[in-house]
Amino acid sequence: MRIRPRHWRILSQSVFLFIFLGLFFSLSDSRVPGALASAMLALDPLTAVSTALADWTLPRWSWVGLIVLMVTALVGRVFCGWVCPLGTLQHLMSWISGPEKRKRAKINRYRPYFALKYIVLLVLLGLAALGSNHTGWLDPIPLLHRAFAAGVRPLWMGTAVPAGWVAFGLLAAILLLSAWMPRFFCRVLCPLGALLGLFARLAPIRIRRLDDSCTGCTLCVLPCQGADEPLGDHRVSECHVCLNCLEVCSENSLFYRMAGDGDVVSQTPDLNVGRRRFLLTAAATAVVAPVVQVAGGGFEGSSHDAIRPPGALDEEAFLSRCITCGACSASCPTGVIASDFGKTGLGGLFTPVLNMRHGWCEPSCIRCGEVCPTSALSLLAPEAKQAIGKPAEVTIGTAFMDRGRCLPWAMDTPCIVCEEMCPTSPKAIEFETVQSKDREGKTITLQRPVIIPGLCTGCGLCENRCPVGGQAAIRVSSVGESRDPRNQMLQRVIVTADLEG
Amino acid sequence: MKETPDAVKAYIAISRRKLIGTWGPAAIAGLALGGTGFALHGRQGRHTPPLPDSALALTDWRMDPDDRRLAIAGGGGPAENLRRALGAMGGIGAFVKQGDKVAIKPNCAWDRRPQQAANTNPDLVAELVRQCLAAGASKVTVLDNSCHDPGRAFDRSGIAASVKEAGGVCAHQNNVSTEVRNLGGSVLGSWEVLRPIVEADRVINVPIVKHHSLSRVTVGMKNWMGAIVGSRPNLHQRLAQACAELGDAFRPTLTVVDATRILTGGGPTGGSLAQVKNTDLLAVATDPVAGDAWGASLLGIEPQDMPLLAIAERLGVGNSDWRSVEISV
Numbered sequence: 001m002r003i004r005p006r007h008w009r010i011l012s013q014s015v016f017l018f019i020f021l022g023l024f025f026s027l028s029d030s031r032v033p034g035a036l037a038s039a040m041l042a043l044d045p046l047t048a049v050s051t052a053l054a055d056w057t058l059p060r061w062s063w064v065g066l067i068v069l070m071v072t073a074l075v076g077r078v079f080c081g082w083v084c085p086l087g088t089l090q091h092l093m094s095w096i097s098g099p100e101k102r103k104r105a106k107i108n109r110y111r112p113y114f115a116l117k118y119i120v121l122l123v124l125l126g127l128a129a130l131g132s133n134h135t136g137w138l139d140p141i142p143l144l145h146r147a148f149a150a151g152v153r154p155l156w157m158g159t160a161v162p163a164g165w166v167a168f169g170l171l172a173a174i175l176l177l178s179a180w181m182p183r184f185f186c187r188v189l190c191p192l193g194a195l196l197g198l199f200a201r202l203a204p205i206r207i208r209r210l211d212d213s214c215t216g217c218t219l220c221v222l223p224c225q226g227a228d229e230p231l232g233d234h235r236v237s238e239c240h241v242c243l244n245c246l247e248v249c250s251e252n253s254l255f256y257r258m259a260g261d262g263d264v265v266s267q268t269p270d271l272n273v274g275r276r277r278f279l280l281t282a283a284a285t286a287v288v289a290p291v292v293q294v295a296g297g298g299f300e301g302s303s304h305d306a307i308r309p310p311g312a313l314d315e316e317a318f319l320s321r322c323i324t325c326g327a328c329s330a331s332c333p334t335g336v337i338a339s340d341f342g343k344t345g346l347g348g349l350f351t352p353v354l355n356m357r358h359g360w361c362e363p364s365c366i367r368c369g370e371v372c373p374t375s376a377l378s379l380l381a382p383e384a385k386q387a388i389g390k391p392a393e394v395t396i397g398t399a400f401m402d403r404g405r406c407l408p409w410a411m412d413t414p415c416i417v418c419e420e421m422c423p424t425s426p427k428a429i430e431f432e433t434v435q436s437k438d439r440e441g442k443t444i445t446l447q448r449p450v451i452i453p454g455l456c457t458g459c460g461l462c463e464n465r466c467p468v469g470g471q472a473a474i475r476v477s478s479v480g481e482s483r484d485p486r487n488q489m490l491q492r493v494i495v496t497a498d499l500e501g
Numbered sequence: 502m503k504e505t506p507d508a509v510k511a512y513i514a515i516s517r518r519k520l521i522g523t524w525g526p527a528a529i530a531g532l533a534l535g536g537t538g539f540a541l542h543g544r545q546g547r548h549t550p551p552l553p554d555s556a557l558a559l560t561d562w563r564m565d566p567d568d569r570r571l572a573i574a575g576g577g578g579p580a581e582n583l584r585r586a587l588g589a590m591g592g593i594g595a596f597v598k599q600g601d602k603v604a605i606k607p608n609c610a611w612d613r614r615p616q617q618a619a620n621t622n623p624d625l626v627a628e629l630v631r632q633c634l635a636a637g638a639s640k641v642t643v644l645d646n647s648c649h650d651p652g653r654a655f656d657r658s659g660i661a662a663s664v665k666e667a668g669g670v671c672a673h674q675n676n677v678s679t680e681v682r683n684l685g686g687s688v689l690g691s692w693e694v695l696r697p698i699v700e701a702d703r704v705i706n707v708p709i710v711k712h713h714s715l716s717r718v719t720v721g722m723k724n725w726m727g728a729i730v731g732s733r734p735n736l737h738q739r740l741a742q743a744c745a746e747l748g749d750a751f752r753p754t755l756t757v758v759d760a761t762r763i764l765t766g767g768g769p770t771g772g773s774l775a776q777v778k779n780t781d782l783l784a785v786a787t788d789p790v791a792g793d794a795w796g797a798s799l800l801g802i803e804p805q806d807m808p809l810l811a812i813a814e815r816l817g818v819g820n821s822d823w824r825s826v827e828i829s830v
């Protein structure tokens with residue numbers, strides 16, 4: 001078999017798919033550096049662009065995405081055709097569905113509605129510029145991470161949540177659609193493809209067609225992944241550089257190269273968006289952005305039991321950085337980090353919240369901050385969350401006792417599990433010892449747990465182990481979380497020595 | 502795939518114009534992206550860290566830190582009482598100079614009428630504004646961070662109308678901004694302070710004497726609670742400490758203790774006229790602790806029963822033995 005350009009592309013796609021899977025599974029392996037485990041997310045240009053627009057910063061390794069944009073401005077959407085694992089999975093799907101499905105001129109011609117992805121990009125970047133970062137909803141790299149983190153991993157962790165089914169359902173829908181039309185998502189919806197498409201229009205190296213030898217036979221249209229029509233005025237913004245067209249050309253008239261002398265000189269066709277639609281979309285985005293931000297979420301509207309992972313920035317800053325990739329969730333050894341659906345509103349859809357019935361925040365673990373590609377969760381020192389001999393520097397909430405459900409409080413039944421589990425030293429849970437009588441009139445001694453709020457880190461181990469099923473008798477609220485000075489209930493004590501008494 | 506020799510030639514023979522035309526846009530995009538990367542990499546972003554304790558401290562508005570006097574007047578109604586007590590202290594001219602910006606801090610926290618004695622008497626506030634303006638003050642701002650809706654509190658208390666008539670300006674948390682100041686202490690640290698106070702040349706505290714369920718009585722030092730903006734409810738876990746530290750941080754030019762009517766129960770909001778006592782008294786003090794002690798005495802509370810006064814004395818705010826510094830009028 002002759003090695004053709006297409007084969008190199010398939011090799012690259014396979015390698016990157018395995019890299020994606022390998023890195024995904026290494027998210028939870030603390031031997032792998034966190035930045036490496038989330039490298040695919042740092043490579044994603046939309047991570048950089050959306051964070052830069054929403055929070056005016058390029059945290060950690062996100063600047064690498066800008067290099068991908070530079071490369072795209074030279075050689076086109078190579079990322080889409082050669083790297084993107086969601087593209088590869090769709091590719092695989094249409095390959096499985098058979099050649100009679102995927103190699104049709106009818107399905108692989110350009111359609112005006114493919115311009116929708118530029119509208120999607122405009123809306124998402126507009127929202128980001130107004131402070132709410134939601135590119136991750138449709139950005140393929142976070143989307144794929146999330147589908148695995150929220151939809152697949154919880155299945156063997158026993159921590160499935162509704163958001164996981166939505167996240168995985170989105171992936172399933174994308175793959176099913178690609179069985180009908182090759183790379184339907186890439187062509188119609190992908191905001192990353194749209195962004196790369198804008199830069200690809202500048203590329204000096206692209207598919208070129210020799211004018212004198214091309215017979216206009218349309219063979220090149222049949223296997224075209226991007227529906228970019230190498231036959232006519234080549235739509236370089238749509239081309240995934242899959243290079244299928246090169247080898248099917250019976251006249252050897254197609255090249256992937258800088259412009260040669262005999263090449264067709266063509267204008268790059270416009271994006272089909274139109275000024276009117278552009279302005280209308282921009283205006284509509286500006287109107288909708290505040291609604292998205294406050295609808296049931298934000299600092300004011302989020303549920304009191306929406307506990308953010310340790311090291312999270314304050315809510316506004318957090319939402320401007322979180323790309324909802326679920327890397328934190330996939331990295332969590334106890335499975336406590338769930339994908340949100342409702343507790344933090346529309347703006348918080350798919351953002352990480354802790355479900356203490358699924359797990360707890362392990363005191364010395366800082367993995368979620370290590371893997372977060374945008375530092376929406378900051379990198380913490382391993383001691384930061386621990387309260388040994390002093391209150392913890394980083395807390396995520398405070399536990400509250402529900403005396404109506406607690407066994408020793410409500411039912412005169414001895415139980416000390418929350419106190420036993422409490423990992424702070426001194427413990428944030430103490431006992432009030434009382435004598436009581438059981439039904440036979442026998443005197444029993446009860447140790448009733450009482451919380452010392454200033455020592456509690458909100459780790460949730462008490463709630464996780466509480467024997468009261470369903471709603472535990474001790475539950476963590478977000479109040480007292482160190483990330484936000486507005487969400488405090490205790491008086492701040494700066495110097496204890498000067499206090500009266 | 503086989504390259505045609507023509508195509509190879511085309512590459513070698515490319516003109517400079519064509520080279521720039523082909524590579525230029527990509528090069529410009531690359532430079533722009535690189536510049537963006539350098540500009541934004543590692544920036545802090547919008548995350549707001551806790552208020553910095555590196556903020557400035559407040560100005561000391563006292564004329565003379567060693568001046569510790571208290572003048573009491575009664576029987577003439579709030580305006581006349583103020584004129585007499587101020588006269589005994591040397592007149593307003595000893596405290597407010599030509600061109601001074603003056604901030605007056607009454608208690609205007611509640612949606613209550615003057616008769617209910619939850620807010621400082623409006624006639625007293627108005628007379629104080631007039632006196633300051635007569636002494637040459639360039640601007641007099643009467644302000645509070647009200648607990649009820651500030652618009653209603655300023656209207657119902659009568660303060661909005663009387664201050665306007667006297668030529669002053671009213672300000673509250675909804676119509677002026679704040680500035681971060683480090684109030685120091687062991688439980689305060691940095692707080693947002695209403696800007697007219699931060700910017701004032703002279704500050705006059707005009708509290709009213711009221712019952713309070715936790716501190717027993719609220720007079721002057723607790724009144725500073727209305728000058729700051731933030732999680733004030735949290736300060737009630739160590740209220741005496743917090744109020745004494747507020748007294749340490751805010752050093753007013755004068756404290757005018759309003760006891761035209763005092764609230765003997767149900768404070769600090771009150772409401773029932775049965776709990777209001779008409780005393781028709783007033784004290785002007787340069788010693789805030791003496792002012793508070795005198796106010797407490799009207800409710801039959803002695804200094805030793807109020808931890809707030811002991812802490813304030815220890816912090817050097819003043820002297821609770823008001824009888825030793827009293828000037829009778």
